Amino acid sequence: MLLNYGSRKLIVLFITMMNRFAVEKKNWDKILEQLTGRYLIYASLKDEFGQDYELLTAEGLPWVVYNEPKPFTPLKNFFLPVRENVTHLTEPEKQRIIIGIPNCDLEGLGILDEIYLDPDFRDPFYRQKRENTILITADCFSTQEHCHCTSYGIQPFSDGKGDGSLILLDGMVILTIFSEKGASLMEEIGPLADWAQPSSDIDALLDEKREETRQLLRTAHPQLPDYRLTGELITGSTEDIWKKYAKECVSCGACAAICPTCSCFLLIDKPDFEKVKQLDACQYPGFGRVAGGEDALREKHIRFRNRYLCKYVWKPEKFTPIACTGCGRCIETCIGQINKNELFMELAKQT
Numbered sequence: 238m239l240l241n242y243g244s245r246k247l248i249v250l251f252i253t254m255m256n257r258f259a260v261e262k263k264n265w266d267k268i269l270e271q272l273t274g275r276y277l278i279y280a281s282l283k284d285e286f287g288q289d290y291e292l293l294t295a296e297g298l299p300w301v302v303y304n305e306p307k308p309f310t311p312l313k314n315f316f317l318p319v320r321e322n323v324t325h326l327t328e329p330e331k332q333r334i335i336i337g338i339p340n341c342d343l344e345g346l347g348i349l350d351e352i353y354l355d356p357d358f359r360d361p362f363y364r365q366k367r368e369n370t371i372l373i374t375a376d377c378f379s380t381q382e383h384c385h386c387t388s389y390g391i392q393p394f395s396d397g398k399g400d401g402s403l404i405l406l407d408g409m410v411i412l413t414i415f416s417e418k419g420a421s422l423m424e425e426i427g428p429l430a431d432w433a434q435p436s437s438d439i440d441a442l443l444d445e446k447r448e449e450t451r452q453l454l455r456t457a458h459p460q461l462p463d464y465r466l467t468g469e470l471i472t473g474s475t476e477d478i479w480k481k482y483a484k485e486c487v488s489c490g491a492c493a494a495i496c497p498t499c500s501c502f503l504l505i506d507k508p509d510f511e512k513v514k515q516l517d518a519c520q521y522p523g524f525g526r527v528a529g530g531e532d533a534l535r536e537k538h539i540r541f542r543n544r545y546l547c548k549y550v551w552k553p554e555k556f557t558p559i560a561c562t563g564c565g566r567c568i569e570t571c572i573g574q575i576n577k578n579e580l581f582m583e584l585a586k587q588t
Contacts, residue, residue, distance in 0.1 A: 257413045257435055258423065264430040265410040270295045271429060272334070279315070281308045281337035281375070290315075290335065303337060303405035304378040306393075307564060311497035312342035313349060316366045317516065319494075323504075324511045326361055333370045334422070336403060339564070340395050341386045343374050345497030347398070347558030352500065362514075371418050372399040378446050380453045383565025385578065387454040389464040391562055394447055406442055411435050461578050462585045464559050468549035470584040476538060478587075482580050483538035485573030490518030492567035493544065498560045519544050545577070 260268070272278055278293040282300040289309045291297065315335060353363035374395035377384075386393055395402045400419035404411040414420050462470060493499040494516065501524075505513040517524065520541070525534035534540045552560040568576050 257411060258432045259409050259411050259435045259439065260430045260432050262405065262408050262410055266298050268426050268429050269293065269298060269301075272426070275331070276371075277331045277333045279333065279335045281305075290337075293336075301337070303403065303410075304376050306377045306379065306381050306384055307339045307341070307566075308337070309495075309566075311495060311564070311566065312338055312346055313497050313500065315370065316346070316349065316353075316363055317500055317502075319516050321362065321514045322511060323362055323514045326365065329365070329369050333366075334373065335370060336373045337375045338372055338399065339377055340374060340393060340398075341384075341391060341562040341564040342497050343372065343395060343399050344386075344391050344558065344562045345564070346372075348498050348552065348556050348560055349500060351556045351558060371401075371422055373412075373419075374399045374402040376402065376404050376443075376447065377450055380450060380457065381565065381569075382457075383568040383576075383578070384454060384563065385458045385461055385565060386563035387451060388458055388461045389559055389561060389563045391559075392447075393450045393454060404443060406439055406446070409435070409439065411439065411443070458578060460582045460585065462581055464549065464553075464561065466585070467581050468553060470581065470588065471542070471545050471549050473588075474542075474584055476542070478580065478584060479538040479542040482575055483541040485575050486520065486537060486541055487572050488520050488522055488537060488540070489572055490520045491570045491572065493518035493520060495566040495570045497562060497564060497566070498548070519547065 269278065269280075273293055273295060279290045280293045280297070280301045281288055281303075282291045282293075282297055283302040283305070284300055287309055288302060288305065288307070293301070312335070315333070349363075350367070353360040354367070376394040380393070384393075395415070397415050400414075400416040401422070402413045402415070404413075412423070414423055493501070499518070501517040501519060503515045503517050505515055507513055519525075519534070522535075522537075522540075523532070524540065525543075526532040534543055548560040568578065
């Protein structure tokens with residue numbers, strides 16, 4: 238039905254103006270099954286081991302989860318692989334679609350875009366992956382223990398960023414289009430099912446679900462200082478509290494590796510003039526070591542504080558998007574069971 242509106246540009250414009258489309262879940266699954274042959278589709282799948290992004294196949298459709306936080310792997314790994322040969326840029330064989338992105342992950346991509354798509358220092362490998370990927374977000378209708386996105390002004394649903402959003406309500410999949418890339422995808426899948434406009438009842442239920450999630454987040458961490466105040470608290474802190482919390486740190490770097498915004502890297506020279514880009518972590522011993530053996534971050538508690546200075550003080554001075562989106566992954570993955578939120582609340586009590 239969407240192919241009778243004239244030229245492709247007019248079709249895309251029409252889709253963007255219409256914005257929201259609804260289809261039965263069983264028909265949505267059929268659409269995904271057909272798309273798996275044309276695209277590399279990554280969706281949030283859940284099994285007995287947990288929830289994470291996985292390459293979608295027809296067999297994996299029953300395991301796709303909607304509107305539940307959150308995949309274990311941060312979205313950044315699709316654009317900044319842990320290890321990547323950056324000697325030659327090769328064209329991808331297929332376009333990618335990533336489905337079920339929580340808004341904390343999508344917001345994290347904002348600061349990475351500012352860094353790696355800077356017109357003066359553009360990273361061609363990052364840019365190619367961004368241009369080749371369609372991002373479909375998903376509302377969170379529940380929370381996990383350490384989720385705290387609203388403490389930093391981020392909503393548990395997309396406010397128009399990305400290429401579209403996906404919601405499952407009352408057996409209906411609601412697809413909202415945000416961008417031209419999203420509209421092009423809708424143009425392609427439009428004829429594959431009978432789409433409709435969401436009813437007013439669905440809209441009311443969606444508003445109710447969103448408010449419930451916001452309320453859960455507001456009541457979970459009422460004493461947690463906001464992003465700006467956290468930066469001020471860190472700046473004015475003494476080293477005692479950092480020594481206290483750093484005692485349990487094993488310098489494994491898991492917090493930086495799992496963070497949706499941390500992106501320090503090394504460039505490693507290989508034989509035959511090859512270069513390998515490898516993600517680094519400021520918690521590793523030797524991260525700050527320079528020629529002659531000098532190391533401003535030699536002591537563990539200084540490295541530990543340095544990470545939060547970077548996130549809450551230095552990056553806000555240079556970039557617009559915030560460098561912590563409240564996903565809570567660093568707390569969940571910490572071997573030493575260090576809870577940064579407890580640290581910041583303790584700092585707030587000291588003032």
